[in-house]
Amino acid sequence: MTELPDVFTQAEILVQALPHMQRYDQEIIVIKYGGHAMGDPEAAQDFAQDVVLLEQAGVKPxxxxxxxxxxGRMLDKLGIKSEFANGLRITDKATVEVVEMVLAGSINKQIVGTISAEGGKAIGLCGKDANMVIARKVGRTTATDSNIEKHVDLGFVGEPERVNRAVLDAVLAAELTPVLAPVANGADGATYNVNADTFAGAIAGAMRAKRLLLLTDVPGVLDKDKKLMPELTVDQCRALIADGTITGGMIPKVETCIYALEQGVEGVVILDGKQPHACLLELLTDHGAGTLIRK
Ligand SMILES: Nc1ncnc2c1ncn2[C@@H]1O[C@H](COP(=O)(O)OP(=O)(O)O)[C@@H](O)[C@H]1O
Ligand SMILES: CC(=O)N[C@@H](CCC(=O)OP(=O)(O)O)C(=O)O
Known part of the structure; x- marks a missing residue:
């Protein structure tokens, strides 16, 4: 009996979703599932159900x-300090090993497992698999600390230099849903830690995705009074970064949106992944949820 409300919820979602889903039939939708958006096991199951429903509706997530x-928690346990510059983790050799273990090992398999348990057909990969993504080292960045500008070498932090879309095309043609960890080889054979937003933007751009959804733990881009800004242009985003309204991890997120739009992705949305069925809610309504960024 306790299962009944869940069954009804799923059925209701399906009934509402299907007509809207026709818009996305056979279209690629890249969903970036942020670490902060991954809540408790129930929220993870919720996310997996959305992915499965999208698969079933003919969308290619x-x-x-x-x-x-x-x-961060694993580094803490191991006594390794976490340091960031402009939202990017400064990644030395010991850190990149932990990053790969947590992302490509633990989290990737957790997500694949949950989607599979919900009846989906997920396959877990990272940029290294079949050289799907080749990274190049991110150059030095300028970070401001107590009003002093410093040049910081980020170590093994990479950005996608090349995406081999044939690998993803083959996976999608086999009707499997790729679940990708943002770790990649460089042309130098080293392992690089790629910010997940940046990775998602590169994938969405290379695949000419219809939509890129960036799921995080805030309702979208917030103004100085912490109010949601439902729509922003690229120029407005740049101004908000320059005046310090957008900071930390929101910087690579917004930069990803701008990049993806320039690459021909039709729509990019930053939204709250903790909201139940966030992906379906976004794709179901014309106005959507969160912050829609356009050119
Ligand atoms: N203007 C802003 N609007 C919303 N969030 C912001 C803004 N500026 C900075 N942030 C921060 O960015 C965070 C989201 O980025 P991040 O922590 O990297 O999330 P994720 O792990 O989902 O990628 C928010 O939790 C918030 O603390
Ligand atoms: C270079 C860099 O910062 N890489 C990120 C990769 C994980 C990530 O981006 O996770 P979220 O989306 O949850 O923030 C990191 O090491 O934290």
């Missing part, structure tokens, strides 16, 4: 996941 907080 590609999941790119993060795991920043989870990496």
């Amino acid at each position: 590609i999941v790119v996941h993060g795991g920043g907080p989870q990496i």
